[in-house]
Amino acid sequence: MTAPxxxxxxxxxxxxxxxxxxxxxxxxxxFPGKHLxxxxxxxxxxxxxLHLIMGLLRPQAGRIVIFGKEVKTPRDFVxxxxxxxxxxxxxxxxxxxxxxxxxxxxxxxxLGKSRQEAxxxxxxxxxxxxxxxxxxxxTYKLSGGEKKLVAxxxxxxxxxxxxxxxxxxxxxxxxxxxxxxxxxxxxKISYMIVSHETDFLNHTVTECCHVHMHCCRxxxxxxxxxxxxxx
Amino acid sequence: xxxxxxxxEGDSLIHxxxxxGRILVAALFAVLVAAxxxxxxxxxxxxxxxxxxxxxxxxLKKVLTRLLVVNGFIFFLWAVLPFTHPGETxxxxxxxxxxxxxxxxxxxxxxxxxxxxxxxxxxVATMPVITLGQALQQLRLPGxxxxxxxxxxxxxxxxELEYQRLVQAMKIRGFxxxxxxxxxxxxxxxxxxxxxxxxxxxxxxxxxxxxxxFQGKFYTLRTFIWxxxxxxxxxxxxxxxxxxxxxxxxxxxxx
Numbered sequence: 001m002t003a004p005x006x007x008x009x010x011x012x013x014x015x016x017x018x019x020x021x022x023x024x025x026x027x028x029x030x031f032p033g034k035h036l037x038x039x040x041x042x043x044x045x046x047x048x049x050l051h052l053i054m055g056l057l058r059p060q061a062g063r064i065v066i067f068g069k070e071v072k073t074p075r076d077f078v079x080x081x082x083x084x085x086x087x088x089x090x091x092x093x094x095x096x097x098x099x100x101x102x103x104x105x106x107x108x109x110x111l112g113k114s115r116q117e118a119x120x121x122x123x124x125x126x127x128x129x130x131x132x133x134x135x136x137x138x139t140y141k142l143s144g145g146e147k148k149l150v151a152x153x154x155x156x157x158x159x160x161x162x163x164x165x166x167x168x169x170x171x172x173x174x175x176x177x178x179x180x181x182x183x184x185x186x187x188k189i190s191y192m193i194v195s196h197e198t199d200f201l202n203h204t205v206t207e208c209c210h211v212h213m214h215c216c217r218x219x220x221x222x223x224x225x226x227x228x229x230x231x
Numbered sequence: 232x233x234x235x236x237x238x239x240e241g242d243s244l245i246h247x248x249x250x251x252g253r254i255l256v257a258a259l260f261a262v263l264v265a266a267x268x269x270x271x272x273x274x275x276x277x278x279x280x281x282x283x284x285x286x287x288x289x290x291l292k293k294v295l296t297r298l299l300v301v302n303g304f305i306f307f308l309w310a311v312l313p314f315t316h317p318g319e320t321x322x323x324x325x326x327x328x329x330x331x332x333x334x335x336x337x338x339x340x341x342x343x344x345x346x347x348x349x350x351x352x353x354x355v356a357t358m359p360v361i362t363l364g365q366a367l368q369q370l371r372l373p374g375x376x377x378x379x380x381x382x383x384x385x386x387x388x389x390x391e392l393e394y395q396r397l398v399q400a401m402k403i404r405g406f407x408x409x410x411x412x413x414x415x416x417x418x419x420x421x422x423x424x425x426x427x428x429x430x431x432x433x434x435x436x437x438x439x440x441x442x443x444x445f446q447g448k449f450y451t452l453r454t455f456i457w458x459x460x461x462x463x464x465x466x467x468x469x470x471x472x473x474x475x476x477x478x479x480x481x482x483x484x485x486x
Binding site for chain 1: 381389453
């Protein structure tokens with residue numbers, strides 16, 4: 001059996017001042033090649049789970065093992081973030097550069113790519129998402145759906161080994177949603193998607209998990225076999 | 232949209248110049264005029280600024296509105312400075328005496344500030360704030376300052392939208408501002424909410440940057456290219472500025 005990409009062991013996390021923990025003795029594993037959907041009611045901790053994996057939130061107890069290595073210190077997470085891409089729920093949180101091209105190239109530049117390489121990667125990623133011609137557009141003047149796509153481009157441009165998507169479909173029209181489904185189906189990497197859209201998950205993930213306080217249990221909803229179906 | 236940049240769009244000679252050259256000339260001009268102590272330099276500066284403004288072909292009405300705002304502040308100088316500056320008394324208003332020196336000084340300040348504002352409008356306001364930030368970066372200004380400028384501008388926009396959302400949320404539930412405690416309390420909530428949301432937003436933006444490998448270094452992809460036109464612009468502007476400086480050193484007796 002291959003080693004899991006992500007392993008969370010006996011994790012406990014409580015938001016400061018909150019009466020109840022979000023996770024208590026929480027255990028979770030994600031194996032390579034998996035395409036996992038995370039579902040559950042609002043406020044159950046789906047986003048929190050993604051932020052714990054990225055080290056944006058620190059658990060009070062438990063172990064986080066990513067790519068076979070335990071991550072504890074902020075320095076450990078720097079390495080994690082170079083290989084795991086997280087798409088935020090709100091694209092306004094993610095886009096901060098003046099122009100689209102600069103924003104998409106920001107990640108590759110941080111990874112140490114040269115200017116030419118970063119621009120080439122940025123253009124390629126934008127083309128994948130149908131964002132040609134957006135290079136010089138000003139990020140905050142885009143529409144909601146366009147922002148979402150550009151935010152996704154900024155994450156994909158880092159060429160991550162693992163992708164975490166937090167409600168990627170909000171604000172996208174049907175055509176764009178289909179393009180996103182197509183793109184995800186073509187990806188060679190593992191990913192986890194938080195979404196409330198059953199139809200979208202049906203087309204993009206092989207398994208759905210319900211997030212609970214102690215674990216993340218496979219959903220009973222039959223999803224298997226539907227993946228990679230033509231739209 | 233209150234954050235519009237009405238002067239940034241245009242196709243005048245000034246608009247087509249390289250932003251770096253424009254910033255350089257505007258900065259030199261501002262320093263020269265601000266330090267000037269003679270009317271000759273101030274009037275010369277004003278004439279130069281007006282000339283640039285004419286070249287930039289900006290909408291006159293908007294220019295005047297902006298000038299009015301600036302001169303609103305200068306009005307207070309007129310109300311105070313002539314009466315407090317020591318010197319030869321020109322006329323009296325009850326117990327107050329206006330001095331000749333005070334009036335001259337206030338007039339000088341008025342001319343100088345208007346000259347600088349006009350020059351900035353013509354040379355700097357004619358580029359989008361984003362271009363300004365990128366150009367300053369190319370001019371080797373400290374990166375942190377440039378990004379402070381760009382971030383401030385970027386998030387002013389987001390906060391403005393957030394403010395509008397909150398105001399809309401109040402309106403659709405029938406809120407009408409009146410002179411009562413309910414109104415004051417609601418406005419206090421609005422202000423507090425905006426503050427808290429801004430703080431949260433800043434936190435999330437920083438997290439998103441960390442997720443993309445941010446380690447304290449910024450990059451800009453924008454490159455500017457000097458053209459022949461820019462060389463001509465600098466070649467013309469620098470001697471004129473030098474002339475302005477000479478005017479200051481060897482003042483003509485105007486007054």
